[in-house]
Amino acid sequence: MRRPEGVPAPERGSTAATESVVRPDPFETLDDLMWVIEALCPAWPPRPTFAGAGPFIL
């Protein structure tokens, strides 16, 4: 995971698993989060399709 400059590492034993970093591009924040998630879960389980779903009234 890329740590933004100036952001310290969490202390050992800290209960906080992640740190909240405010950035101008929210997709950068999301991408950082996904780095961690994908490291923990390298393959996604199957998901249902939209078959039989609805009604889509919007």
Add this chain to the structure above:
Amino acid sequence: MPTFSRLGRQIAEVIAALTNVGARFALIGGLALAPHKVVRATQDVDLLTDADEAEDIDRALVKLGYRCLHRSADAGNYARGDERVDFLYAHRPMALKLLAGAQVLETTLGRIPVISVEGLLAFKLQGLANDPRRTQDLEDIRSLVRANRATLNVAEVREYFRLFNRESLLEELLRETP
């Protein structure tokens, strides 16, 4: 060139492909939460597109190696391995209006049109109405209202909640976040 997560690379690739074929689209679903102040992990790329462009989009996705799992007049699902891209096809006035009103954001992943927070609430509500077991949609709705309460177009949002007969839920959420 920045190094993206797998999902980040997938988003950038799909967005570029749809842009190349001139398709109109907007990010919806879990990914669209991020520009509306709610960041959470998600697995799929969910997009709202113009129903008239479904065929062009199908060809673009197949060219990227995706296969169509399901496609109807309203929605489609595509998969490439364990990666998914899901579409809602706009053909009714409300969805077409929300698609037209999407705001294009310059992001690290490319130029991404993103649906308004009010529109995102509407689609989350539709997901919840169609399957009340989808508690993630309810949590997303709650988070979106909380994070955007000060700027939310409550009159527009109220119309969507009325459409799905969930006005009491909106009142409950507004009371939670005065």
